[in-house]
Amino acid sequence: MxxxxxxxxxxxxxxxxxxxxxxxxxxxxxxxxxxxxxxxxxxxxxxxxxxxxxxxxxxxxxxxxxxxxxxxxxxxxxxxxxxxxxxxxxxxxxxxxxxxxxxxxxxxxxxxxxxxxxxxxxxxxxxxxxxxxxxxxxxxxxxxxxxxxxxxxxxxxxxxxxxxxxxxxxxxxxxxxxxxxxxxxxxxxxxxxxxxxxxRATTYNRLKLMQLALGTLKMYCDGKVAVMNVTKAMFAETGTDSSDSEGFIGYARDIGGVEVAALLRDTTDGKLVKVSLRSNSYTDVSKIAEELGGGGHFYAAGFSMEGKIPDVEKILIERISKVI
Ligand SMILES: [Mn+2]
The missing domain is CATH 3.90.1640.10 (inorganic pyrophosphatase (n-terminal core))
Known part of the structure; x- marks a missing residue:
């Protein structure tokens, strides 16, 4: 080579x-x-x-x-x-x-x-x-x-x-x-x-979107997994799009005791759910993402799946709970 x-x-x-x-x-x-x-x-x-x-x-x-x-x-x-x-x-x-x-x-x-x-x-x-x-x-x-x-x-x-x-x-x-x-x-x-x-630069609309997204924060697996959602309705309500939710996952990842964080977002047409994954120390999230049709790196990965956020979240949590 x-x-x-x-x-x-x-x-x-x-x-x-x-x-x-x-x-x-x-x-x-x-x-x-x-x-x-x-x-x-x-x-x-x-x-x-x-x-x-x-x-x-x-x-x-x-x-x-x-x-x-x-x-x-x-x-x-x-x-x-x-x-x-x-x-x-x-x-x-x-x-x-x-x-x-x-x-x-x-x-x-x-x-x-x-x-x-x-x-x-x-x-x-x-x-x-x-x-x-x-x-x-x-x-x-x-x-x-x-x-x-x-x-x-x-x-x-x-x-x-x-x-x-x-x-x-x-x-x-x-x-x-x-x-x-x-x-x-x-x-x-x-x-x-x-x-x-x-x-650091932000907008009022983005902060309103963040407020709604933080309202969905949930913990799983004895506090080792933190999940946030951003729905199509939230984008519409705040006049934002997917790019305004960049970085939100960091808030979930940074919670004390969390090993894996996930952000599930609707696409604008509402047909796909885009999932971002982050890990803090020992979990290779690229493997989880690959199993679900995506890819990425050890500490940061993602995938997309057809369906509704609650259904995709259920599938995701099942996978994560096997490896965490
Ligand atoms: Mn890159």
Whole structure:
């Protein structure tokens, strides 16, 4: 197997020889996939090429402060033919959602990701399950190509890494994470400003949604499992959407004695329940998520299931109670 460095150089060659390039990011995008994709586009531009970034949902309002968000395409029907598609922060093909058409007729695919459950679906798979964020891999891509990291690129990569590490606080935050963050800070980025926009900025509507969600908090398994719900009705009542519930699960996870936290959310059409899982020390929630059709990491994972929240919650608690 080639080294990561060889894979990056091979990917660079494919980019240089491609006519039409698209970058696919995952449904319900976060700072890691958007920051990584936008930084990757900067690298592609430095090769004298360009790429369109696709996302089913477009950019969440919380990331609206990044100028690059305006150019994210949400088009769900074919409008261009791409010969090279680069996947960023996606563990499997279904993560494309409604922009799946982008890769349907492409000739070549590159997969850059850090999910341990990645299905290695592309022609080149640059997957490092130990990396705390895909942003770290995009940083390595720049280094492998000796490409210049501008202040703007540094902001995008910092945002990616800060997002997936919970502002450098999750267990995945290792020496490599801080070393790369240090290199990015050296480019003159505004760490305090980015942190404020990413982690503290909020809205009245979001706080009202949080109030309703906290009202559903329940404990199971002798206080080792905490569960919260966000229903379609709550989104409607507060004029919010799924992106406004990002981070809610942290409140359940942080309760003393809790090992596993779950947040069950209705999708806007009310057909699917999206479940986020977090663990604190010994439970591999990616295994639970995989059993139920999803995936993720040891401490953070998720899955979606058709049905109503109470039914999905029952199935979930049965599974969790077997391993906790
Ligand atoms: Mn990620």
């Amino acid at each position: 080639e080294s990561f460095n060889e894979l990056y150089l091979l990917a660079k060659e494919k980019i240089i020889n491609a006519d039409n390039i698209a970058i696919i990011t995952h449904i319900n995008p976060d700072g890691d996939c958007i920051g990584s994709a936008a930084a990757l586009r900067e690298l592609i531009l430095s090769f004298g090429k360009d790429a369109s970034i696709y996302n089913e949902n477009g950019c969440p309002a919380s990331l609206g402060f990044i100028e690059d968000c305006k150019s994210v395409c949400t088009c769900s029907a074919p409008d261009t033919k791409y010969d090279l598609v680069i996947w960023v922060d996606c563990g499997s093909l279904d993560r494309a959602g409604k922009v799946a058409w982008v890769f349907n007729s492409c000739k070549y695919m590159i997969n850059i990701d850090h999910h341990a459950t990645n299905t290695m679906f592309a022609d080149i798979n640059i997957v490092d399950g130990k990396a705390s964020a895909t942003g770290l891999l995009i940083y390595d891509f720049f280094v492998a190509c000796s490409a210049e990291i501008t202040k703007h690129t540094a902001e995008l990569l910092y945002m990616a890494i800060a997002t997936d590490t919970g502002n450098f606080s999750y267990a995945s935050t290792d020496k490599r994470t801080h070393m790369v963050a240090g290199e990015l800070i050296e480019k003159g980025i505004d760490v305090s400003g980015i942190s404020q926009k990413l982690f």
